Amino acid sequence: MDALTYIEKMAGKPIPPDSAKTEEWLSWYRGYVHTFHSYPMYNGMKSVQMQRKSMGMAKQVCESWANLLMNERCDIIMPDKAKEKFDEVVKASNFWLKANDGVEKSFALGIGAFVVSVRNLQKGAMSGIVQPTDKSYVNIDFVNRLKIKPITVENKEVTECAFITEDSDKTHVVVHLKGTDGKYLIHNAIISDGKLVDEYVFDTKSELPYFQIIRPNISSNILSQGYDPEIGISIFANSIDTLMAIDNKYDAFDFEYIGGRKRLFIKSELWNTVATDGGKKPVFDPNNTLFQVLPDNMATGQSLIKDESGELRADAYITGLNSELNTLSMKCGLGETYYKMNGSGVATATQVISENSTLYRSLKKHEILFENVLHKLTLAIIHAQNTWTKKPIGDVKSEDIKIVFDDSIIEDKGAEMERDKADVSAGLMSNVEYRMKWYGEDEETAIKNIREYMLDSLINRYLPALTQGAITPEDFCIKVYGEATPERVAYIREFALAGSVSDMAPLYDGDETGSGDIDDESQEN
Secondary structure, X not given: OOHHHHHHHHHOOOOOOOOOOHHHHHHHHHOOOHHHHEEEEEOOOOEEXXXXXXXXXXXXXXXXXXXXXXXXXXXXXXXXXXXXXXXXXXXXXXXXXXXXXXXXXXXHHOOEEEEEEEEOOEEOOOOOOEEOOOOOEEEEEEEEHHHEEEEEEEOOEEEEEEEEEEOOOOEEEEEEEEOOOOOEEEEEEEEEOOEEEEEEEEEOOOOOOOEEEEOOOOOOOOOOOOOHHHHOOXXXXXXXXXXXXXXXXXXXXXXXXXXXXXXXXXXXXXXXXXXXOOOEEEOOOOOOOOEEEEOOOOOOOOOOEEEEOOOOOHHHHHHHHHHHHHHHHHHOOOOOOOEEEEOOEEEEOOOOOOOOOHHHHHHHHHHHHHHHHHHHHHHHHHHHHHHHOOOOOOOOOHHHOEEEOOOOOOOOHHHHHHHHHHHHHOOOOOHHHHHHHHOOOOHHHHHHHHHHHOHHHHHHHHHHHHHOOOOOXXXXXXXXXXXXXXXXXXXXXXXXXXXXXXHHHHHHOOOOOOOOOHHHHHHHO
């Protein structure tokens, strides 16, 4: 029995083959494609095997997307108490480092997966019931495409999947399948020498899978009977010709310097001098490639030393490389001028991009998919931590989870923050909205922090309205303190009456005319 046979047995159906060009994509990601970077060249006498130099731009493109999508400013927001415990879990798993690496490899090979697992569980010897221990903990790993076997795809999402890890003497197979009750069962097996040597089933008790597939949010043009259109393609899958053109020009650029380097051609009569013992010794260092000896049959009258220095065409090659780099960045969704060849290497764009640019639209398109992935992964982590460890995170509603991406390249964060501060001062934006936007807090947390750290500001904001009678003491208490207790309302009422606005007392008592008892006034009239 091999891994694929076991997976098909557990799934109860055959697994379609993966017809994606994974090996080719992997070769370009590594920066060396044997059929391209190794090539023969005839020098007039024999064929010499050459090695073409590589700029490694396929990996550079994937790194760029990983840095844009999953950097240190990306965060998962939830209520404060749960957030603190959740951050401990993801930090212990080194999740954000794995996430950046996972995005890079997923963009290179088309797909990848985050997988949630629980370690150090205890299984009853007699009952077989799995229970958490004091040492149980949740771990999050990334798995690359070479180890993934999608089983079921529903609505363009992989809902059942298997993961294969091969050691030197055994193969680990983990199969995530839905049970009859809609909850996921994880089948774990170890295969060695074609035999099933160990197997157990873990009931997650979760209707959410303990894995999430990530991929570039681009449509696959590899059409087959399998799952290829649903599971994605490499971000540079349709840019192979451009990668070839870049490496051709880069290799030729380097050869231009080799062929054009300075050389001094010296007649053989100058190469050696006669020593005192009658022998000859070299005048020039024979290991210095700057010098080259001319044959003895050179025509008379020629200079003994001839300087041959080629003229370098560096600017022409840089122009050609920049043209190809523009094409590559455009085809990979990074815009037309994301990469630029300068005097010291390839630089990336650092300027703020506009909202109608190719990069902006591509970035937002990928964020749609990654927001959904991170949201579901967060729910799975919380479920696993609450169910299978003794350090629960607590109940967190789906709507309380917010995924925050880094959009600093899209807009100047400092300038936008200053504009929002001005809007708060002008009353066009509330402090709550400001904290929710810039501190990633939910509304309840933002209100709590404002009342804790900005009470004086709240009082000063609503005090004029109170003293002018625009709001009642009850409304003032609610807006400033969040509640209108009888004691606090009485205190605020006393404060307002004791101030310079004692004429507003009738208003607080419900008499909008301020003239006293309405019935008595009517009787006098």
